[in-house]
Amino acid sequence: MTSSVLTASALGLSRNESGRRFPHAEDAAALEELRSGVIEILTGGSWDQPWHVHDLEKMDAVEVDHLVERGLMTPAFADRTGEGRGFAVYGDGEASLEINGEDHLRLLAYRRGGDLTALWSLLSRLDDGLETVLSYAFDPQWGYLTARPHRAGSGMRAYATLHLPALTLMGRLSETALELAGQRFGLTPLWGGLGGIIQVSNLGPQGKPETEILQQIGHIVRGVIEKERSVRKMLFRENPVQSRDQIGRALGLLQQAWSMPFHESVNLISAVEVGIDAGLVEAPGLGSEPTFGLMSRLQPAHVVVDYMDRRVGCLESPAVDEQRARLLRELFAGAVIMS
Amino acid sequence: MFADESPDWNLDLDGSVTCELCGEEPAALHLLRVVDGVISHTHLCPSCAETVADQTEGLALVLAVPSVLRRLGKSAPEAEGIQASDTDQDVRFCAVCGTTLSDLKESGVVGCVKCYQVFSEYLAASVSGAAEPVEHLGKIPHCGPEDDSLRHEMMRLERMLRELVACERFEEAAGVRDRLTELGERLEGGAA
Numbered sequence: 085m086t087s088s089v090l091t092a093s094a095l096g097l098s099r100n101e102s103g104r105r106f107p108h109a110e111d112a113a114a115l116e117e118l119r120s121g122v123i124e125i126l127t128g129g130s131w132d133q134p135w136h137v138h139d140l141e142k143m144d145a146v147e148v149d150h151l152v153e154r155g156l157m158t159p160a161f162a163d164r165t166g167e168g169r170g171f172a173v174y175g176d177g178e179a180s181l182e183i184n185g186e187d188h189l190r191l192l193a194y195r196r197g198g199d200l201t202a203l204w205s206l207l208s209r210l211d212d213g214l215e216t217v218l219s220y221a222f223d224p225q226w227g228y229l230t231a232r233p234h235r236a237g238s239g240m241r242a243y244a245t246l247h248l249p250a251l252t253l254m255g256r257l258s259e260t261a262l263e264l265a266g267q268r269f270g271l272t273p274l275w276g277g278l279g280g281i282i283q284v285s286n287l288g289p290q291g292k293p294e295t296e297i298l299q300q301i302g303h304i305v306r307g308v309i310e311k312e313r314s315v316r317k318m319l320f321r322e323n324p325v326q327s328r329d330q331i332g333r334a335l336g337l338l339q340q341a342w343s344m345p346f347h348e349s350v351n352l353i354s355a356v357e358v359g360i361d362a363g364l365v366e367a368p369g370l371g372s373e374p375t376f377g378l379m380s381r382l383q384p385a386h387v388v389v390d391y392m393d394r395r396v397g398c399l400e401s402p403a404v405d406e407q408r409a410r411l412l413r414e415l416f417a418g419a420v421i422m423s
Numbered sequence: 424m425f426a427d428e429s430p431d432w433n434l435d436l437d438g439s440v441t442c443e444l445c446g447e448e449p450a451a452l453h454l455l456r457v458v459d460g461v462i463s464h465t466h467l468c469p470s471c472a473e474t475v476a477d478q479t480e481g482l483a484l485v486l487a488v489p490s491v492l493r494r495l496g497k498s499a500p501e502a503e504g505i506q507a508s509d510t511d512q513d514v515r516f517c518a519v520c521g522t523t524l525s526d527l528k529e530s531g532v533v534g535c536v537k538c539y540q541v542f543s544e545y546l547a548a549s550v551s552g553a554a555e556p557v558e559h560l561g562k563i564p565h566c567g568p569e570d571d572s573l574r575h576e577m578m579r580l581e582r583m584l585r586e587l588v589a590c591e592r593f594e595e596a597a598g599v600r601d602r603l604t605e606l607g608e609r610l611e612g613g614a615a
Binding site for chain 1: 473606
């Protein structure tokens, strides 16, 4: 499924080893034993691509945030402290593995675009590889057992990231959130809901095979995209001047600002994206890059690592906002709003 | 990438929190507002949430809290029944990891596999809103005990049987029923 509204897909798969308590209740020696055992499987097993094990103790805040921003690590794992934590990246970032976070293992995969099924195939294959050595905690009725019983069952949580500025602006997501909650799906804001970037994900055991859950998310996503498109059309039809005004102002700030915080850049790019999608804005500097990709690489750790050669050690430094503004001025230099 | 799942996003209100606006109805929704770049969270009843979301200038997003919705969907005696059985189990604790029911209620996490048995009634009611957990019908471990695979296959077939009967496809349903009987006998034979 391709659409400028559906921006990214992410999948997490939680597993625990039978015979051990879950990480928060287990002692340090047992967690360390599990961590080293898993790393041995990753480095010694036969995998299609190599695993790269990271030493969390030696990583600074920028490196950790960079992994979170790339969708390789969850914010919850990055914030977590505790014994026996481990982390590894598969291939060039096709997938990753958190060890001793909330659960013993959590496999993760993240891609731009909307192919959740491909992510499930990959993670299920990696899961099979781990299971050749590990014995998983499983109950025929509950399914895979996890520290948080709401996650038991498939142990899978899938996220479809959508760009929904019109539905968010008009407060129309509340009805969708209520409707979805009844079917055990939820809406979660990414980046605190800035720019109307919202994730649809499954909540709680569904009593369905994983592929059916993913199909259902696909169905929900199609419905939400349709609603977003219809509200955008309504906004342009009923408020043509205000709509153009908002988009034009956003473009002006992106072209002229000399200091640009991340949260502001997301809101502005979101407004301009609505203009691009409606054929009102031409932004040749963007090329074929989706605007969500641009938002992603403007996150603080991305700016520091990719554009500042890590010269700044603090993600909150004003220099990061200045660099971001410089990038945006260059990218949107030739952009125009059509009259 | 993955959204930040801070406790604010996952509040599993047990119905005891009242709406922060009217102070009367139980809070069933989590309202996120972004006004001038400032993010605020409020817990509201459905009607107040709707009003506030409509009046907010800027971004307003209502996030439902599923467990409360499930509870609201129940009739009053049923909901009370869940609470009563909770009270009966309050003294329970898991002998393997030491988790108590109040730990579980407070944190939403269990300490080990055994907790699923010790707190089974509470977990079934709180996770699936029923006396039994939602049947898992997805992937199962390849290397698990054969009994697990058999039970899992039987659950899958039972579901199929219900669906076939509902569609009045009785001939196919009979075949599934025979296969279920066969698997049941194998399971009993293995256990004996």
